[in-house]
């Protein structure tokens with residue numbers, strides 16, 4: 001469903017991603033692990049067209065994303081939950097979710113999105129900025145789902161979230177995958193969450209993939225070495 005072919009990207013003269021290859025089939029959840037500064041956010045932003053790729057190709061299904069503006073990538077099936085969530089704090093919960101509808105032509109948020117996140121129904125008319133970190137994370141995922149994506153990208157979704165809520169988040173993401181057949185790529189530094197949520201665990205080190213293993217055969221000690229500072 002998502003194919004990345006020899007993707008290079010960076011900032012000005014400094015190349016951060018050095019020719020990444022990745023194929024994620026429909027319905028698979030992949031966790032991309034790595035320490036701070038290894039290129040996870042740059043990868044997410046390059047997929048979304050926020051940071052321009054300097055080479056290589058990105059496709060979603062049959063749709064070539066390379067060179068397209070961000071909104072066209074969303075229309076093509078990519079959705080993004082950014083690091084830090086980027087909730088519109090002055091807008092209500094409902095308005096935040098509605099911003100995700102733009103590419104679908106729908107006027108109202110489908111009920112099945114609120115069914116995944118009942119707390120958002122109770123808080124529909126509250127301002128986004130008044131929600132807790134965990135509630136904001138649910139809101140950011142709901143907003144991303146409102147664009148009816150094929151591929152959902154999440155950048156370090158557990159950052160600043162309590163452990164009990166992190167476990168719920170893993171369960172919810174798997175449910176979303178099961179019910180919608182979504183393909184999910186999540187960047188992460190917390191190994192327990194990655195093992196909870198993902199079918200496959202990869203490690204990004206200095207802009208290159210150095211490890212790729214199915215969930216069932218992950219060598220936790222080996223992966224942990226890449227994560228310790």
Ligand SMILES: Nc1ncnc2c1ncn2[C@@H]1O[C@H](COP(=O)(O)OP(=O)(O)OP(=O)(O)O)[C@@H](O)[C@H]1O
Pocket residue numbers: 011016034035036037038039040041042043083
């Ligand atoms: N706007 C920018 N301009 C220049 N260099 C940048 C910029 N953003 C990130 N970098 C550099 O790119 C490299 C990769 O950073 P990136 O944010 O992608 O890493 P990360 O793995 O997502 O880390 P984190 O967990 O801290 O978000 C780092 O060396 C960083 O300093």
